[in-house]
Amino acid sequence: MEPAVGALIEDGLLLLLFVFVLTLVYIALGTLAALGYEPRRVETFETIHYWAYVVVLALFMLDLVFRVLLHTFRKR
Amino acid sequence: MVEKLYQLWYSDLNTRRQFQLWTILIAFTYGLFNSLGLGRPEQQVTWETLGLVLFLTAAFSAFYCLRTRESTETSTVDLPYAHLSDVFRQNRKLFEVGLATFALSISFYSVVYLFPTSRVQAASMDIRLGRALYSTKPLDENAVKELTAIFRTATADRLSISPRLVNVASKKVTEASQKSPSAWPATLALLNYRSSVGGKTPPTYSQHSCFEGPRIVEGLKLMGCRGQVLDGITWKNVAFENSVIIYHDGPLVLENVQFKNCQFVLDYSPESQELARLLATSDTVTITLPRR
Secondary structure (H helix, E strand, C coil), X not given: CCHHHHHHHHHHHHHHHHHHHHHHHHHHHHHHHHCCCCHHXXXXXXXXXXXXXXXXXXXXXXXXXXXXXXXXXXXX | CHHHHHHHHHHCHHXXXXXXXXXXXXXXXXXXXXXXXXXXXXXXXXXXXXXXHHHHHHHHHHHHHHCCHHHHHCCCCCCCCCCHHHHHHHCHHHHHHHHHHHHHHHHXXXXXXXXXXXXXXXXXXXXXXHHHHHHCCCCCHHHHHHHHHHHHHHHHCCCCCCXXXXXXXXXXXXXXXXXXXXXXXXXXXXXXXXXXXXXXXXXXXXXXXXXXXXXXXXXXXXXXXXXXXXXXXEEEEEEEECCEEEEXXXXXXXXXXXXXXXXXXXXXXXXXXXHHHHHCCCCEEEEEECCC
């Protein structure tokens, strides 16, 4: 099997791990808000969560595109 | 060149992970600083952050390719997989954590979305509302659409959003609708939401259905009217409940008039904006239109 597949699967699993942690944080924030935690602070935490999500998703999606393009060009 | 890039992206995963870590740290810090520190519009910063991720990825790749031969020769190839099963065998722990992650994510999704509780739903609405309100200054078209969707959902599902956020939304949405008609649907959705939650219990007036014709209506409760036009009538000490309220910018006098659980169909005009501004802050209104 080509190492390409292994690298892609590894990255996929790593992304899944990040998304899981971010999902946990999202649920925790919702719970905090539901419990009446100060909304201003929840908003701040939510902003931090948003940027973590944006950066992780952007990086891994970009990696995927780069990898596929690179693999295609190399094969030619 | 392509071979070196291939080595970085497919084989030399230790170096690649270092680059990924640096990219995440730099882009995350940039987004957070601009959003929280400088208070810049979130949408704009998001695009900039995406650009920064792209730039850093390209820059790190270029750096890797331009390194001296000596340093590149020390890079190792870690993943000589012969079969697909080797991938799972050699990354067993990562694979197990990934699977557990997937299973747990699906479980949480089921709990939160398939069996929603109003409190969790309301909390997620608060988060969405806060994001929509503070993401852009002033409200842009996307934020207005999001606000419209939030208030419609909250009205339909009987969710109670944070009153503080609703007050901020009232101010921002009514201001935006005075500048642009595109914000008007959000204003009407907000009024419908306001009318659907809380408020005082209407006084015990005698009940009546829709009115047509009389010039003065006083001391009544109108219930279940599917289209009560307000124009041309003086309303004194009246309570509307479970009704659809229509206003076409005609002359109007409201004195101590309460709207509870009503839907509003207001034409976009300065008079309607004035009425909407009052309705956005209180369910009981006293106003004469047009203003003298």
